[in-house]
Amino acid sequence: DGGITQSPKYLFRKEGQNVTLSCEQNLNHDAMYWYRQDPGQGLRLIYYSQIVNDFQKGDIAEGYSVSREKKESFPLTVTSAQKNPTAFYLCASSRGLAAQETQYFGPGTRLLVL
Amino acid sequence: RKEVEQDPGPFNVPEGATVAFNCTYSNSASQSFFWYRQDCRKEPKLLMSVYSSGNEDGRFTAQLNRASQYISLLIRDSKLSDSATYLCVVKRSGGYQKVTFGTGTKLQVIP
Numbered sequence: 001d002g003g004i005t006q007s008p009k010y011l012f013r014k015e016g017q018n019v020t021l022s023c024e025q026n027l028n029h030d031a032m033y034w035y036r037q038d039p040g041q042g043l044r045l046i047y048y049s050q051i052v053n054d055f056q057k058g059d060i061a062e063g064y065s066v067s068r069e070k071k072e073s074f075p076l077t078v079t080s081a082q083k084n085p086t087a088f089y090l091c092a093s094s095r096g097l098a099a100q101e102t103q104y105f106g107p108g109t110r111l112l113v114l
Numbered sequence: 115r116k117e118v119e120q121d122p123g124p125f126n127v128p129e130g131a132t133v134a135f136n137c138t139y140s141n142s143a144s145q146s147f148f149w150y151r152q153d154c155r156k157e158p159k160l161l162m163s164v165y166s167s168g169n170e171d172g173r174f175t176a177q178l179n180r181a182s183q184y185i186s187l188l189i190r191d192s193k194l195s196d197s198a199t200y201l202c203v204v205k206r207s208g209g210y211q212k213v214t215f216g217t218g219t220k221l222q223v224i225p
Contacts, residue, residue: 035215042118042201042215043158090157099146099207105157 002027004106006091011111013078013085021076021109023091029104031097032074036060037088037108046089049074050097078111086113115140118204120216128224131192135219137202138184147178147185148203152218158201161187192223 004025013019025032031050035043045058049068063082068074074093078085089109094101119138127133139147147164162169164176164185175188185204189196202216 033213040122040217042217044215045213088155097207099205100163102148102160102163103213105159108157 004091004093004104006089006106006109008109009107011109012114013111014114016080018077018079019111021078021089021091021111023074023076023106024072025074025091025093025106026072027093027104028071029093029095030071031094031101032068033092033094033103034058034064034066034074034076035090035092037090043090046076048097085111087111117141118202118214118216120202120219122217122219124220124222126222126224127192129192129194131223132188132190133192133221134186134188135200135202135221136184136186137204137216137219138182139202139204139214140183141204141206142183144183144204144206146205147176148205149174149176149185149187150201150203150215152199152201154199158215161200189221192221194223194225197221197223 007022033048034046037043044060046064047066049055065077091106092103094103117140149161150158151161152158164178168177173190177186199218199220201218205213
């Protein structure tokens, strides 16, 4: 079955620690995205990538980094510079960046700070 | 003013009722519109795209009003399983894709 997988489902971060969230898709989609969801707020775009080896900052990129070495994979690193990392992180993909393209989401990772 | 606004609800409706949600957007350059459904602590899932002519999928009807800059979602014959948060999504192109999610409207269908 085609889809998007994210791991882990829950992740705990200690102060000063960098953590990496995994996102893999087998939909053969070119575009991939990372969003953050906080209670009472809409999803906010962290980073997006249109093609391999290319990615762009979204609205709230500070304290995060990404890579896109393979079409299928778009890992997100939450660095120690992100002072309020507790949130629900959602990875998404779409065939392309055109406005009419539908985004499909992975099951998400909940990040909690110890 | 927020780019996309939704009434957060909750909308508490009895089974079998008809319920409608609106979503207003502020950017007239917006091109594509979607409704997503999100269950508690789960990822959003596409419910339907919204076309200029309006579109229907079973009990769900979506409408777009470009003049007044809003989209709507109508749910007929509500089921208990319709209980969820409904997210409005507005997209525009140009340079880089801009996708804006509403904060969602919570629906609770009561037996």
